[in-house]
Amino acid sequence: MSSTYSRLKHVVFGRPLPSERLEHERLNKKTALAVLSSDAISSVAYATDQILFVLGGAIGMAAVSYVLPISAVIVGLLVLVGLSYRQTVFAYPNGGGSYTVAKENLGEMPGLIAGAALLTDYILTVAVSISGGVAAITSAYPGLAPHTVGICSLSIILLATVNLRGVRESGAAFSVPTYAFIVMMLVLLGVGAYRYSSGHELVQLTAALKVDPSLAHKHAGMSPITGFALVYLLLRGFAEGCAAMTGTEAISNGVMAFKAPAQKNAATTLGWMVAILAAFFLGVSFLAQHYQVMPTTSETVLSILGHHVFGGGPLYYALQYTTFAVLVLAANTAFADFPRLAGILANDRFMPRQLAARGDRLAFSNGIIALAAVALLLVWMFKGDTNALVPLYAIGVFVCFTLSQAGMVVHWQTTRDAGWVWKAWLNGIGAIATGLVSVIQLVTKFTTGGWIIAAIIPLIIIVLRKIHKHYTEFAEEIKFSGQSPINPLHHTVIVPVNGITKATSGALVYATTISDEVIAVYIEVDKRDTQRMMEEWDAWDIGVPLEVVPSPYRSILKPLVEFVENLRMVTPGELVTIVVPEIVPKKWWEHLLHNKTALYIRTAFLFKPNVVVTAIPYLVGHAYRLREWMEHDQYIEEDIDAEAAERKGGDSSSAA
């Protein structure tokens, strides 16, 4: 059975890999752009939507006129953050994640804030990207819309499985979706721009029908919003649009994955990524404004633009498929980042140490499973609705931007490299700008989901610190301070017996092997059986004394515990081992037919001083004995030679 399970495991997850294969696969610039930028570039699939959704809900189709200015501001911010992170690339050749930079330069608490924000962000990256990708599919095939949650769940489970196999097969294969998406976006924006410049009529295919009638009504009948209300509304739109900037930090985190000269290559790639993202985001917002696009709950901006520009032909479907693919790839980056961060936090003793262990395939298996589980939960809770998930998203990202850049300011002050003043200023301006945006994000999105993040990040920090406290205290407590402790102790062994069986005799042989002082204890539940037991024991005559302990209340445990306590009263400090035969039946249901006495005895003595409980497994119903001494001593002496001969004959595996 065990071998069937491991064979199945090998088929699904692949054969185990030795630790040596952990060497990094170094990426060239083109591959790195594809692998590390998918998260950032794919944001154009949902960022413009968010601006239009928020503004459209308040001022109807008039929203469309604000989308390009807001996008331009965001792109300005993006360029600033890009320049700022370019400096991090050169300062942290081994990868400057927000947690590392904030912890090293600002201290533990800022580090933990960044860590907690990053953990939530990675989870949201999966949930948002997958639901965004599925939205691209359901926009093309509205009939699939009712199955949104199912398709999302399946995608997440598939991603987790692939990642549990490990990342050996990455690189080239991962470039395809990103470049396909880039090509399709270029075609969309190119054709769109051409149609616009050449004054072509709009392809008014289905757009008129797609506009939410309630929005049209609002547009027509509502009084215009002005003054502070308008400013607040535009800030909200800006905050939501900042979802476009998620993923910007990926390249600075992954400098060590680049081919030499790593830092220079990473900086160049970062530049390209920012340029592409900026161009696509502005392009989409421009076309959205030009075509008067208003997304609905059932169709995304990209899909509507695709319909307008391509008229619904094969190019339209290609756009939707590549959008789906790049978003799945974006989710995939979180499957690499989350377990790695969890592993770093575990090594720093802020998370359970199991998260630091690499599995058979060198992936951090526990982290991958945890991420998939929480992302699935989110998708189920929010029914796979991207527009409900995105408001939670960018807050944590901007908190990380801020802490990371603030950390860089301290970094430059400490290192005082050439030109450190200007570098510190650049990072400082970036930190202030993103810090301001963080506040805007939290305030404007607080009621639409921001409060969840505001509540969860402190909660995560409390848990991380509690875990750290436990590990620190634990390490302190088990620290060995004595000199040479290895003196054998005086030792009494107690064997509870309920009859003269092979299990009993096996336990007694073991007991006499580990100590010269062995006492057999018989718990008397029914007086009528005692006489027979004592007679049989005397007839056996093995030189081990039998103590009869009455149990007026029919419990086995209580009299045994009291017997051992009394023994320890007489000889304090005495070490006592209780050797219990443990019946291990062959079939699962047979377990129900035997009392779990060995387990109960273990539990009963767990908190008793200086008592060790040893269970001697006695396997029932197996064709051969695994513990020969349980038969009788003759067997061992006679059969050792035979067994040795057989063993030399090649049959070295003897597991059942």
Add this chain to the structure above:
Amino acid sequence: MSSTYSRLKHVVFGRPLPSERLEHERLNKKTALAVLSSDAISSVAYATDQILFVLGGAIGMAAVSYVLPISAVIVGLLVLVGLSYRQTVFAYPNGGGSYTVAKENLGEMPGLIAGAALLTDYILTVAVSISGGVAAITSAYPGLAPHTVGICSLSIILLATVNLRGVRESGAAFSVPTYAFIVMMLVLLGVGAYRYSSGHELVQLTAALKVDPSLAHKHAGMSPITGFALVYLLLRGFAEGCAAMTGTEAISNGVMAFKAPAQKNAATTLGWMVAILAAFFLGVSFLAQHYQVMPTTSETVLSILGHHVFGGGPLYYALQYTTFAVLVLAANTAFADFPRLAGILANDRFMPRQLAARGDRLAFSNGIIALAAVALLLVWMFKGDTNALVPLYAIGVFVCFTLSQAGMVVHWQTTRDAGWVWKAWLNGIGAIATGLVSVIQLVTKFTTGGWIIAAIIPLIIIVLRKIHKHYTEFAEEIKFSGQSPINPLHHTVIVPVNGITKATSGALVYATTISDEVIAVYIEVDKRDTQRMMEEWDAWDIGVPLEVVPSPYRSILKPLVEFVENLRMVTPGELVTIVVPEIVPKKWWEHLLHNKTALYIRTAFLFKPNVVVTAIPYLVGHAYRLREWMEHDQYIEEDIDAEAAERKGGDSSSAA
């Protein structure tokens, strides 16, 4: 926490009772009649209903004219079975349950059939009696009808709780419901008969309204049933009415509960019981015929009669309450009988031995809990509907009647007591009659639920035999056949270490205590740590060799298993103990922060030859050490006196 739990347990279930208090409380005839007859006599609350339901469904109100003749036939059968069991009373002074009588005289298989039938019957006694009792209440208060399942469940849980407390408080208290019911039935039948004989007009209170309109319609529009169809219909009515006979065997099972002369007293009481049951059943059927009563799904025959005869006043409510009380008492008898039979079967190794163990309060706790659980399940499945449950009921009872009486025939042939031939004939006629009824029951009720019983009884028998086979083989297998097996073995101890900590040093102290040959094993997951480990080990210099075992695939278990197998290759037959420190944190969530290495190692070696795994619990976060040697040996030597002094000071309990 443990002490809060046991205090709560003592309040609900009572303090533990010593085994001596198991002596039987002997009952006089009056009390015995109340305690042992409640099951039988209470059947009148649902038996007449069943006849009318079956016939009424087919021939409408015409059914009423058949109810008295059918009842008369059943009473004839009842008297025959009563006389037959009177002989069992004298033959089995220690209680002649069907299982015992069938097994002793007919063999194992008939015994098991009787046992399986009895187990199902006891469960159905609880389900039918409780739902019948609740039907008496909902007949009086129709507003409670939607809560039927809830009230039934509550009653069963309450009964189980009372029975887990043990049966000390029985006797007198249990007489009240039975005698109150007998009095109310006498009043009902007396007033009803007086009204009839004095030619009074019927009290047509609500009866006209209560008749199911669909039945009236059937009566009016349907063609009369004749010939074979009528015979079959009457047989079905007869089969359902036989529910009246359930519980008849209770007195012959319980002879040992009577005061001396037990057998004579039991026989007299049996006579009274049969007489009362016969009179009540005939009386109810007579009045039902006279008043043209047709039960509905919401009102029982007894309730309708109560309305007719008493006109709905306090006497009516008294009738309903006493009906409920006597039926609860009837269910209670199953709570004594089922666990006792399960205990007997467990002692005969046909059921799990846990069912033979008496709990704190001397009750067979596991049997009581199992019975309550299955009865609850039945009540939920059948929504507490007596009329749906009864068809399952009498089949098993009649199978038991038949096997028990057939067993008595063999008994008389074997003992050849005075007048054995006549006695054998009487039991034989009883066996044939009840055997015939069993067949009628099975055939006529097969489609309405009888098939469930026909399927479940063989299934139970298969399970019982499988359990028996396991226990028999197990006893055979562990039977000790050697001579004097107590020779100490050669013994190597392996201690997996991952650093020099108190837990490690504790395990090493224990290891050197139980063997002279100790090897510490370090599993190398990361080569960078090995050098440091080896240096620290050499500096420690405790005279235990350290083996470094590389683990290229990062598993802890596999290299350890291979190391031990290699060791055994060199010295076959060698006994190996693996001593593992087991970290036991204080709080539940802290368990998640530590690998369960000790557990994994135990599991990995469970099926490996001649290996014993001993976990040394290391308690983290406790104010004091429970295993002093884990600190360092100095501690033990210095503090033993202090500890002994403290211990003498009265603090002998040291559990956390």
